[in-house]
Amino acid sequence: MMIEMQGVYKTYKNGVTALNGIDVTINQGEFVYVVGPSGAGKSTFIKLIFREVAPSKGTITVNDYDIVNLKRKHIPYLRRDIGVVYQDFKLLPKLTVYENVAFALEVLEESPKNIRKRVMEVLDQVGLKNKARFIPDELSGGEQQRVSIARAIANHPKLVIADEPTGNLDPDTSWEIMKVLEEINANGTTILMATHSKEIVNTIKKRVIAVEDGIIVRDEQRGEYGYEI
Numbered sequence: 471m472m473i474e475m476q477g478v479y480k481t482y483k484n485g486v487t488a489l490n491g492i493d494v495t496i497n498q499g500e501f502v503y504v505v506g507p508s509g510a511g512k513s514t515f516i517k518l519i520f521r522e523v524a525p526s527k528g529t530i531t532v533n534d535y536d537i538v539n540l541k542r543k544h545i546p547y548l549r550r551d552i553g554v555v556y557q558d559f560k561l562l563p564k565l566t567v568y569e570n571v572a573f574a575l576e577v578l579e580e581s582p583k584n585i586r587k588r589v590m591e592v593l594d595q596v597g598l599k600n601k602a603r604f605i606p607d608e609l610s611g612g613e614q615q616r617v618s619i620a621r622a623i624a625n626h627p628k629l630v631i632a633d634e635p636t637g638n639l640d641p642d643t644s645w646e647i648m649k650v651l652e653e654i655n656a657n658g659t660t661i662l663m664a665t666h667s668k669e670i671v672n673t674i675k676k677r678v679i680a681v682e683d684g685i686i687v688r689d690e691q692r693g694e695y696g697y698e699i
Contacts, residue, residue: 472629472660473500473519474635480514488514490684492528498628501652501661503671505695506681512664515681516631519662520552521545529575533628550578553622557634559614561606567593567617568602569599574624594619596650612643619650623659632663636670648674668695 478492488511504512517523521540529670530537534654535548561570568589575585593599596616606614615635622630632651636644648670656663665671671678671694679686680691688696 472500472533473662474529474615475518476529478518479526480518480523482527488684489518489525491531492529492554494679494686496558496660496662497657498660499655501655501676502663503676503678503693504664505666505671505678505683505697506687507697508666510681511539511684512634512681513574514632514684516662516664519629520549520602521633541566543575550625551628553625553627555615555618555622555630555632555635557637558613559606559618559638561614561617563606563623566602567598567604567609568604571615571621571624572607578625588624589620590691592624594692595653596620610643611639612646612676615639615643615647616650618655619647623654629660629662631667632665633662633664634638634664636665636667641669644670667682671695 473496475494477490479487481487484650504515508514511527516521518525518530518537521537525538532548540548541613562573563575571589571592572585575588590599593602596619598613598616598620601609601613602610636647639647644667651661675692677691678688680688680696
């Protein structure tokens with residue numbers, strides 16, 4: 471399996487319990503939505519997977535890594551197999567599209583030849599090969615998000631975590647981004663997507679994990695959103 475959580479709790483220092491006994495398994499190649507009201511625990515659920523935060527109790531395995539006992543020096547190795555796409559893109563504003571994507575490979579000390587080849591491959595995959603020399607400010611929101619996706623998949627990750635990837639985009643652009651994510655998933659990459667978009671979840675049917683008050687209240691294959699927004 472890809473991700474397994476057993477008896478996972480997360481209580482922050484301010485006393486807030488964000489997750490309250492989570493048990494879930496996500497297999498390689500799945501496309502999973504994580505839905506629920508604001509403050510339900512979705513962000514904590516996602517942050518635990520790439521070890522931005524550690525659980526207070528329980529066990530978590532991601533790509534055979536023991537998240538709970540993972541030493542700080544090993545966290546970068548865990549993250550090499552995880553691409554993350556954010557709502558606000560998090561692109562480096564002074565770098566070109568090409569340089570933003572290349573940066574993800576440069577930190578892994580890939581050869582310049584491999585970097586050139588891979589950057590152009592992923593830019594072609596997201597339909598931005600012709601925008602390689604543009605800087606983020608010269609792109610639309612949807613194009614910036616596609617650069618963010620290209621950067622996330624540059625290292626052939628087994629898992630892509632998309633945290634509200636369509637949250638800042640208009641409806642038409644949102645569907646374009648979903649098409650890209652579906653294509654990535656079709657190539658075998660696991661997609662875990664936190665979203666508030668009822669329309670996307672109810673139209674593009676995938677597995678739905680619903681979180682409320684830190685508890686998984688629903689886990690359905692090809693489920694509905696099920697919350698008022």
